[in-house]
Amino acid sequence: MTTPQARVHEAWSTVLRNGTGPVQDGFLGLVQRTKDSRHYCAELVWGNLQTADYARAVLQRVVNFHGVPDDIEAGVAARTARAALIGRDGRSYHTLLGEQALRARFGGVEVMRGQLAHLLAATERAGLLLGIIPSRAELAGLPGHSFGIFDGKLVHVETIASGLDITDEADLAVYEKAFALLQRSAVYGDAARDLIREELAALR
Structure with a gap:
């Protein structure tokens, strides 16, 4: 029997070839x-909460940077379809965004x-807990890179060059600790909505 790899590292040049x-x-x-x-996104709105226009702009940069086939509309459709799962079938989502993501x-x-208005509405959605880490917050831990934790069994990390799936128990524990520390620095509810409204008002 083959033992599953605890870390699967795949270059975007391979993953995005189609x-x-x-x-x-x-x-x-x-x-x-x-x-x-659970998700932590320091400088980008989490995929499940992206509008179609925002997702299109992000994926256009992916296509341009990696020089991969331009099927952006297919990517946008699949990415935005995730939003329909929020609040369904007992799923729970806890998302932390850095203020820079706004x-x-x-x-x-x-x-x-449109994206910020969408985020503002999302703070009221059942099954979703949205926290924002203010840019001037005192951090309880290191900010690090963005990551997602799925059912406590898999961590997904995306770097510029590749994607990394982690299932090693020791590594999972590190990410669990990191999320718990980042959570301490986040604001929720009205305080999070105020930050979003401030960015909406600042748009010119």
């Missing part, structure tokens, strides 16, 4: 199988206005 659609379909499948997921612009002012 475009963004198949990759996003695969990720949609992972989200569909997951009951409890400020980094993808697709221009109107796209960001």
Whole structure:
């Protein structure tokens, strides 16, 4: 019997060779199988909460950077389909965004206005707990890179060059600890909504 790898490292040049659609379909499948997921995104809005226009702008940059087939609309459809799973079948989502994720612009002012309004509405969604880490917050731990934890059994990390799936128990424990520390620095509810409204008002 072959022992499953505790860390699976795949270069984007290989993963994206057929475009963004198949990759996003695969990720949609992972989200569909997951009951409890936690995500930390420092500088980008989490995929499940992206509007179609925002996702299109992000994936356009992926296609341009990696020089892969341009099937962006297929990627957008699969990515935005994840949002329909929020609040369904007992799934729970706990997402932490860095305040910079509200400020980094993808697709221009109107796209960001739509994205921030979408985030504002999402704070009221059942099954979703959205926290925002203010840029001036005192951090209880190191900010590090963005990551997702799926049912406490898999961590997915995306770097510029590749994607990494981690199932090693010791590594999982490190990410669990990191999320718990980052959570201490986040604000929720009205305080999170105030930060989103401030960024909406600042858009020019």
